[in-house]
Amino acid sequence: MGTNFQPGSEIACLGVSGFTFNTVGRIKCRIFPSVSTITYPTIIVTGYDRIAAGTVVRIQFANLQTLPSEVTDFCKLGVSLTYFNYGGAKGYIYEPVSFVVGPPSAPTTPKTITFTVTEQSTNFVGEFTNYTLAGTFESGFASVTTNDWVVVEFPSYIFEGRFNLNHRALCSLATANRCSIFGLAAQIYIQPSATITATAFSMTIQRLLNAAFEISYLNQIVKLYTLVSNKVNAVGTATFLKFTQASKNISSIITSIDSVYGGDSGINYYFEFQLNSYLPEDGKVSVFFPDVYFSLFTVNSRCFLRADSQTLAGPQAYCQIIDRYQLVIVPNGVILSQTQPYYFTVTNITNPNFDVSRIKFSIESYYF
């Protein structure tokens, strides 16, 4: 396992259950391939908050190679702790325990899936795209039960590789079951809500975020296959045209200030901005004051969304000064409107005591 990876490479993984992410936002899985016949390839998972005793934890790793035919092996699972204050000394909260995996068997010749892909997209980077896959399974295909998987494999970089931005994607087959998006593997594993027995199918994948790269107008190949009892049963490919272009800029103005006289202090600045392009729910809008101003901390400024904008964005959104010259507007789990302006106020500013007509504020939207 992992022989194609550099040590420490991040692999596609998903924290299915048992995790909370208040600090980092997602788990990160790094692989360290075996370096000799007596060492094991190791996957280190980090990025989670405290996990309480007794919690059932489920993690999925995608696109890793399995064992050879009829080989049974064992894996070890433990939880280690690294003491950075003691030169990286390591201890185990849970000592590694061994458990048996396998054996796989030789693959069987899969049935054919014939299908087409259509996409509905605004074709901007970082925007949502909806996909529809429709077609037929070759007769004699094995039913896909609610414990099996339908897998859609896109080319790399079609959709955003960071799963936390895609965890709200919707798979029509799996309204009541799992729809696991593996960004780094560009794969979507769908566990259907009801057993698939009919040869004809049509399904949608909605709210999949375009990657933050421009793509030239190009035919892209999508692979679709079914995994029945963890063996590939039917497989097919289809092509679709896809391109993305850079997103539009945010627009922003200072609508008014309480005083235009240099050196005046304790005055309010009123801002207005409009996004014009999609910002994920976990993103932020950042406003930078020019450094000719006093530090926003020194003058004890505050910022807040105007009441009507607060209503528009919802009660969970907030504005916060996070640096001397920087404040952020945090949507905090909602998608801000791309067509309506938002207003916010920064209080207690001291005007610079000279002409600042050539000095500009800057605003940007971003996400991790």
Add this chain to the structure above:
Amino acid sequence: MFDRCTTQTRTSDLQSFNCPVQRNNSQITIGYTPPGYTQLYSLLNLDTSNATQLFTTPPFPGKHYTMRVNLWSNTNALVESQLINITTVFGHYLSVPLITFVIPLDANSKGLFDLSFTVGSADILPSY
């Protein structure tokens, strides 16, 4: 003060003495003046009858818990010094029957590895 410190060079030769304990922040120093000193093997036992004053295992596992032993002469010159790992604090164990690891069953293929396990009696600390 520990009141059950003993030194023993052979089975028939057990000597008791009191050993003063000092604590300076996290540094605990136990000093004692041996009844005599030879370079022979000697089993030193540092103990107290007050169970509430016994050491407790640190809450975190590892092999980094060390103890330094210094030997001073009667003129307060440092004669020997040694730093040793006093103990390895072991972690808990996950329940093997509660671990499931589903791997792709087409030989040599790439696919989904689905791991599920139940955390035991100790919390797993945050990992960032």
